[in-house]
Amino acid sequence: MTQTSLTLADVQEAAKRIEGAVVRTPTMHSQTLSSITGANIWLKFENLQFTAAYKERGALNALLQLSDEQRERGVIAASAGNHSQGLSYHGTRLGVPVTIVMPRTTPVVKVMQTESVGGKVVLEGETFDDAQAHARQLEKELGLTFVHPFDDPHVAAGAGTVALELLEDGPDIDCLVVPIGGGGLISGMSTVAKAQEREIEVIGAEAQLFPSSYNSYKNEDLPCGGDTLAEGIAVKQPGKFTQSVIDRLVDDIVLVDERHLEEAVSLLLQIEKTVVEGAGAAGLAAVLSYPERFEGKNIGLVLCGGNIDTRLLANVLLRDLARSGRLARLQITLQDRPGALSKVMGEFEAHNVNIIEIYHQRIFTNLPAKGLITDIECEARDREQLEALVKSLSDKGYKVSQVELN
Structure with missing residues (x-):
């Protein structure tokens, strides 16, 4: 295989190499998500790999093609994410020393996860x-083999094995919606899809804050940067090799915003009872963002990873409850006198809305000295119940506003 080619045969050979060493993850049809989106949704649960991400496939395929000398010396990579764990796990299993260079700003939990599966973290x-530059320096100084997280035909071929399994398990699938970061997954999967006898559309889903592959594909110049939930695909520069495959085989790339990424993560947990990171939910986020584009299609989605911080996941779920009207924060202006708050509490009780927290603000307001603002966080059955409470308070003369999320 050269740096300019990737074929179905390459992916099929990768599948034979890694067979039995990675999980052949299930593909399942989702009736509920199909009903919500108006499309027929099949999910490929790559978050069920041992390291909870598809990255194992490409890492292992690359490791299995090293020479004896390369294996003895070891491999090196720059990664603070799923690639580091996949490479470390399979490198350790095969007796290949693995060094991972991470930025000093990497959360401790990611360092610990990589070390726990045998990687040496620098x-x-x-x-x-900065980390990648140092990894390249160590590669030369120590004679190590650099394994790129995506811009490598061996890695992309391993990633493409996801499509072999998905299309075998979902023979009616006519559209793949695939997360894009550096492009390794979609370049491998599109190679498989476009080699099928039937026509299969391949759509890339990229975070709106990091539209690097989109820019290259569409000849645009949108800015890249920001705090995205989909940090696994937050890449400022796509791979040269992978982008060449994308430009040739991918039908389109769409951008997904943070709200739809959060909604997708929440839906997958609530409906499919599966934990997916932001990048892993990007495909579903795209279908939610552009329902008219995907309506009626038989869609294969890859849940490419499940490594999400538990506190972040909790925030995502709570924010989704707030957007659906089940959680709310109401700001109510009151007169500072005995019994004022008690009367408001009576309205909450009458509408069976549960109060979670109450915040009184007397000093830092624009109200007169005898006025106060009360923020009440509450839990309702649904948006209609909450709106009925707000209307009742307003009808009784209270000034009520709701804190909205973006």
Whole structure:
């Protein structure tokens, strides 16, 4: 295989190499998500891999093609995410020393996860670019083999094995919606899809805050940067090899905003009872964002990873409850006198809305000295019940506003 080619045969050979060493994850049709989106949704649960991400496939395929000398010397990579764990796990299993260079800003939990599966972590620099530059330096100094997280035909071929399984288990699938970061997954999957006898559309889903592949594909110049939930696909520069495959085989790339990423993560947990990171939910987020584009299609979605911080997941779920009207924060202006708050509490009780927290603000307001603002966090059955409470309070003369989320 050269740096300019990737074929179905390459992916099929990768599948034979890694067979039995990675999980052949299930593909399941989702009746509920199909009903919600208006499309027929099949899910490929790559979050059920041992390291909870598809990255194992490409890492293992690359490791199995090393020479004896390369295996003995070891491999190196720059990664603070799923690639580091996949490479470390399978490298350790095969007896290949693995060094991972991470920025000093990497959360401790990611360092610990990589070390727990056998990787040696080196912290260097403040950014990923700093870490990658140091990894390249160590590659030369120590004679190690650099394994790129995505811009490598062996890695992309391993990732493409996801499509072999998905299309075998879902023979009616006519559209793949695939998360895009550096492009390794979609370049491998599109290679398989476009080699099928039937026509299969391939759509990339990229975070709106990091539209690097979109820019290249569409010849645009949208800015890249920000705190995205989909940090696994937050790549400022797509791979040269992978982008060449994308430009040739992918039918379109769409951008998904943070709200739809959060909604997708929440839906997958609530409906499918499965934990998915932001990047892993990007495909579903795209279908939610553009329902008219995907209506009626038989869609295969890859839940490509499940490594999400538990506190972040909790925030996502609570924010989704707030957007649906089940949680709310109401700001109510009161007169500062005995019994004022008690009367408001009576309205909550009458509408069977549960109060979670109450915050009184007397000093830092624009109200007269005898006025106060009360913020009440509450829990309702649904938006209609909440709106009935707000209307009742307003009808009784209270000034009520609701804190809205973006």
